[in-house]
Amino acid sequence: MTDYPALHGPSRPGWRCIACDAPWPCPTRKHQLRELCQGNLPALVRYLSAYLSDAQQEISDATTADLTDRFLGWCARPPDPTAVQEHPPTQQLKTVAPAATQTPPEGRTT
Incomplete structure (x- = not known):
């Protein structure tokens, strides 16, 4: 599983997102994790359960119920439409050069 850059990782021990300061996992990280797990709910729950265990301590x-809902409760819910993917998974961000301005050959118009 290719992961995203750790821009939206947890800041511990407060468990807030290091990028946006939302409670972790933030909406962006949830979006990223959904994509990474490609609909494999058991894999997503297993991955987040390790974080939940640490967060509980x-x-x-x-409360345990609040943390369980925060870390795992969202997994089976529909995606959050406010989540934004900021970067593609572990790939270099590519810049696209602007298209060159083309001038038509003499005597032609566009």
Whole structure:
């Protein structure tokens, strides 16, 4: 599984997104994880369960039910339309050169 750059990873022990400061997993990371798992819900839940276990030990002011919903509850729900993919998975961001301005040959018009 190719992962995205870790721009939307968790800041620990507070478990907020290092890029957007939303509670982690943030909407962007959820979108990325859905794409990475390609509909494989068991793989997504397994992946996030490891984070949930750590978060339960590090976030003292949240209930187990709240953390479970935050980390796993969204997995089977429809995607969040506000989530934005900022970067493609672990590929270099490519810049596209602007198209050259072409002038028609003499005597021709476009």
